[in-house]
Amino acid sequence: MNVLFVGAHPDDIELGGGGTLVKHLEKGDEVYVLVMSNGEKGNHSKNREECFDSLRTMGVSDSNIVFGNFPDGSITDDYQTVNFIESYIKIFKITRVYTHPTTDRHQDHRNLSLSVSSAARNIPELFLFQGPSNTVSFEPHIFIELSEEHLNKKIKGLSCYKSQVEKGVVNIEWVKSIASVNGNGMKGKYAEAFALNHFYMEGENV
Numbered sequence: 160m161n162v163l164f165v166g167a168h169p170d171d172i173e174l175g176g177g178g179t180l181v182k183h184l185e186k187g188d189e190v191y192v193l194v195m196s197n198g199e200k201g202n203h204s205k206n207r208e209e210c211f212d213s214l215r216t217m218g219v220s221d222s223n224i225v226f227g228n229f230p231d232g233s234i235t236d237d238y239q240t241v242n243f244i245e246s247y248i249k250i251f252k253i254t255r256v257y258t259h260p261t262t263d264r265h266q267d268h269r270n271l272s273l274s275v276s277s278a279a280r281n282i283p284e285l286f287l288f289q290g291p292s293n294t295v296s297f298e299p300h301i302f303i304e305l306s307e308e309h310l311n312k313k314i315k316g317l318s319c320y321k322s323q324v325e326k327g328v329v330n331i332e333w334v335k336s337i338a339s340v341n342g343n344g345m346k347g348k349y350a351e352a353f354a355l356n357h358f359y360m361e362g363e364n365v
Contacts, residue, residue, distance in 0.1 A: 160188040161251055165244060165258040165275050167234055167267040168198040169210035170320050170329055175288030176257045177217060177313035178305040178338070178351050184218045185309075191251045192219055193244065195227040195234055195271060202322055213319040217312055232266070236273040244278035253282055260287035260354050262297045276356055285356035289341075291333055299352035302345040310338050310349045 162183050166172035172180065172192060183190050192214060197203060203210070207226065214224055227243055234240065248256070258275040259268040272287065279285045289297060305313075314331055323329040341350035 160186075160255060161191070161253050162188050163191045163193065163248060163251060163253040163256045165193045165195070165256065165271065167195050167259065167265070167271045168201060168231065169194055169203045169207065170198070170213070170317065170323055171259065171268070171290065172257075172288075173213055173217070173313060173317050173320075174329065174334065175259070175290045176286075176351060176353075177316055178309040178349070179257070179288075179303045179353075180219070181217050181309045181312045182303065182305070189223070189251075190219055191223045191225070191247070191253070193225050193227060193247060195229045195240075196231040196267065197226065197228065198231055200231040201328065202326070203320075204322060209320045209322060213316040216316040216319060234267040234270050234274075236270040236277075240271070240274040241277045244275055248278060248282060253279075255284040255286070256282055257286045257288055257353070259290065260293060260297055262294045262354075263290065264292045264294055268292060272356075279356075283359040285358075286353040287356055289337065289352045289354075291330065298354055299341075300355045301353045302341055302347075302350040303353065304342065304345070304347045305338060305349040305351060307349065310335070 164172045338349040
């Protein structure tokens with residue numbers, strides 16, 4: 160499986176789907192990452208060092224990490240954004256995509272979700288991850304179980320964002336709590352929750 164995670168800012172992907180990303184790598188899937196902005200308005204490290212350190216800690220190859228250099232705070236749902244994402248979906252031969260839901264308080268997250276939905280319209284599976292800025296209307300459909308090792312690796316990656324941990328934007332306690340709530344709800348210990356944008360099953364798999 161060739162999997163693509165798309166986030167508006169550094170740390171978004173790890174917060175929403177870091178444990179699942181680790182599981183994909185553990186299975187031997189090829190994992191690619193698109194980070195659409197450099198997070199300049201959120202005072203992320205200017206040289207992207209924290210983001211690279213985080214994703215490397217989780218096991219993502221540098222060659223599989225792409226920055227879009229779109230303006231932080233002003234990501235729009237338009238041709239340029241859709242075309243950029245779709246071009247990498249084709250280059251990487253992606254079969255599953257993860258990104259933000261539209262039920263989010265941050266405009267970049269909402270707009271990016273719409274653009275990814277357009278760019279991934281021909282991809283069989285598009286999952287929408289849970290994040291700390293989701294609205295209360297976020298409704299998960301799929302829970303992916305995480306082991307303690309998966310969760311710890313996610314937390315280790317997120318801990319690389321020292322600038323965001325200090326500000327409280329990356330809240331490690333929230334990460335632990337939501338993983339526990341999601342897992343307990345599904346009779347597991349830890350899990351990540353996802354809403355479905357679409358999930359296409361071929362006839363013989365129904």
